Amino acid sequence: MLRNHNVVATTMRRADATPHAASLIEGLRDIGYSLETALCDIIDNSITAGATRIQVLTETSCDDPWIAVIDDGLGMSEDELIAAMRPGSRNPLEPRSGADLGRFGLGLKSASFSQCRRLTVITRKNGTTSSAIWDIDDVAERNDWSVQLPLDVSEIPAVEELGPAGTLVLWQKLDRLSGGLSSNAAKLAEVMNRRIADSERHLRLVFHRFMEGPKPLHLELNGRTLQPLDPFARKNPATIADPEEHMSLPNGDMQVQSFTLPHHRQMSKADWDDIGGPEGHLKSQGFYIYREKRLILHGTWCGLCRQSELTKLSRVRIDITNSMDADWKIDVKKSSAQLPPLVRDRLRKVIERIQDGSKRTYRKQGQKLVDQARMPMWNRIQEKGQIRYQPNVDHPAFATFAENLPPEYRRGFLNCIALVGASLPLETLHMDMSSVAEQIAPQQLDEDTLAQAVQAMLSSPALAGKGIQEITLLMKDVDPFRSSWADTQRLIETSSSGEPNP
Numbered sequence: 191m192l193r194n195h196n197v198v199a200t201t202m203r204r205a206d207a208t209p210h211a212a213s214l215i216e217g218l219r220d221i222g223y224s225l226e227t228a229l230c231d232i233i234d235n236s237i238t239a240g241a242t243r244i245q246v247l248t249e250t251s252c253d254d255p256w257i258a259v260i261d262d263g264l265g266m267s268e269d270e271l272i273a274a275m276r277p278g279s280r281n282p283l284e285p286r287s288g289a290d291l292g293r294f295g296l297g298l299k300s301a302s303f304s305q306c307r308r309l310t311v312i313t314r315k316n317g318t319t320s321s322a323i324w325d326i327d328d329v330a331e332r333n334d335w336s337v338q339l340p341l342d343v344s345e346i347p348a349v350e351e352l353g354p355a356g357t358l359v360l361w362q363k364l365d366r367l368s369g370g371l372s373s374n375a376a377k378l379a380e381v382m383n384r385r386i387a388d389s390e391r392h393l394r395l396v397f398h399r400f401m402e403g404p405k406p407l408h409l410e411l412n413g414r415t416l417q418p419l420d421p422f423a424r425k426n427p428a429t430i431a432d433p434e435e436h437m438s439l440p441n442g443d444m445q446v447q448s449f450t451l452p453h454h455r456q457m458s459k460a461d462w463d464d465i466g467g468p469e470g471h472l473k474s475q476g477f478y479i480y481r482e483k484r485l486i487l488h489g490t491w492c493g494l495c496r497q498s499e500l501t502k503l504s505r506v507r508i509d510i511t512n513s514m515d516a517d518w519k520i521d522v523k524k525s526s527a528q529l530p531p532l533v534r535d536r537l538r539k540v541i542e543r544i545q546d547g548s549k550r551t552y553r554k555q556g557q558k559l560v561d562q563a564r565m566p567m568w569n570r571i572q573e574k575g576q577i578r579y580q581p582n583v584d585h586p587a588f589a590t591f592a593e594n595l596p597p598e599y600r601r602g603f604l605n606c607i608a609l610v611g612a613s614l615p616l617e618t619l620h621m622d623m624s625s626v627a628e629q630i631a632p633q634q635l636d637e638d639t640l641a642q643a644v645q646a647m648l649s650s651p652a653l654a655g656k657g658i659q660e661i662t663l664l665m666k667d668v669d670p671f672r673s674s675w676a677d678t679q680r681l682i683e684t685s686s687s688g689e690p691n692p
């Protein structure tokens with residue numbers, strides 16, 4: 191039977207349960223913001239207000255350190271400012287205009303209180319300057335929600351940076367950022383500066399799409415214009431971009447595009463490190479979800495698959511609109527989202543396609559390895575559900591040498607080779623491949639060793655009948671020749687032109 195709420199309502203009493211200002215404002219602090227997610231929420235507001243230049247300024251070496259975000263956006267009238275200072279200034283269920291990065295009417299307050307105990311907003315619109323202050327200690331003392339409206343703003347830090355229109359958001363009493371180090375001023379400044387520097391990459395990543403393009407947003411940190419950080423390295427010609435796909439969902443359209451980053455050898459080390467970030471490429475693969483072009487979630491497959499070495503270079507861009515917030519369960523911090531069931535099924539297919547593609551490349555390389563015509567030094571043998579790597583004793587470099595040995599040493603030599611094969615440090619190799627794969631490099635051979643291997647290839651009975659060009663082509667794809675190709679080529683030339691080896 192359906193319950194009739196109105197009937198119940200007539201049979202009950204009511205009591206006042208207005209939130210306790212002091213405890214609610216303290217509670218607002220702990221919804222899980224970090225310095226960078228809090229800064230992003232303030233910057234979101236500036237972008238929504240149409241700002242083209244946003245400065246983040248910090249002062250950590252004075253008695254009362256502060257952080258300010260100053261924009262040249264539309265600004266607010268005093269009424270608008272007071273409304274903006276109200277926690278829950280807008281109903282999250284209200285539709286938002288296309289460019290609006292906000293949602294809950296909470297960000298300005300909750301993001302600020304997560305980092306500081308005193309929030310000052312000074313804003314200028316149509317030549318009028320208005321200001322308001324929330325000070326948690328003041329709220330706690332008075333235990334009511336009355337915002338302070340200062341009469342004189344001239345002494346407030348960074349106010350001189352405000353232009354003809356725009357808004358300054360100032361954080362003071364940075365108790366969270368100082369991490370309980372209040373006694374030692376120098377140490378405190380150092381800790382804060384490091385935390386601020388660590389946020390830089392996040393800002394460059396989250397807002398990169400606003401900072402690119404014909405009318406770029408200028409985002410500055412302490413006077414320095416930040417460069418956009420494109421997680422798909424689209425400027426690099428070796429990046430592979432799949433075609434963009436569209437998906438119509440009940441509350442808006444979603445766009446999906448898969449990218450494969452270039453191999454680390456096709457990128458400068460600086461770019462590779464920048465795009466991989468402090469956690470590295472393995473942990474940075476996955477979906478990059480943008481809401482109105484603002485990155486909200488990245489470097490995760492959202493539980494659809496594991497972050498594996500196979501898909502390390504895959505990143506999938508997903509674009510959603512702010513009309514889909516409820517379906518995606520966008521949280522107040524705009525730093526998490528959940529895939530709606532329809533989307534999950536679709537993205538699972540995208541992942542399968544990526545995995546198939548990577549497996550094919552991997553298998554192709556695997557096949558190369560066992561392709562007898564190419565004479566690999568190692569064989570990859572797959573049988574009875576197992577994969578083994580074994581030195582290829584038929585390789586000319588081994589075979590020729592073994593044949594030239596007196597018979598009593600020949601067996602010992604082949605035993606040594608077998609031992610090397612059986613003691614391949616598989617676990618360490620696996621660990622390195624899954625954490626620092628790009629640092630693993632084949633050992634550079636000295637001239638003598640390489641020359642011996644080249645000579646063995648050229649004079650090998652197994653390759654008799656093949657022309658020098660054909661043999662050269664075979665060698666090009668296999669180590670040790672591949673990784674020392676310039677030297678190998680030179681050795682082939684000197685040897686085939688009949689000159690003695692150096």
Ligand SMILES: Nc1ncnc2c1ncn2[C@@H]1O[C@H](COP(=O)(O)OP(=O)(O)O)[C@@H](O)[C@H]1O
Binds near residue numbers: 266273279292297298
């Ligand atoms: N930098 C700014 N410039 C102009 N208006 C702002 C700015 N920051 C905040 N506001 C106003 O304050 C309101 C409340 O902001 P906020 O608490 O972040 O909630 P939301 O962004 O979800 O609306 C915004 O909707 C906007 O009207």
Ligand SMILES: [Mg+2]
Binds near residue numbers: 231291292293
């Ligand atoms: Mg906001």
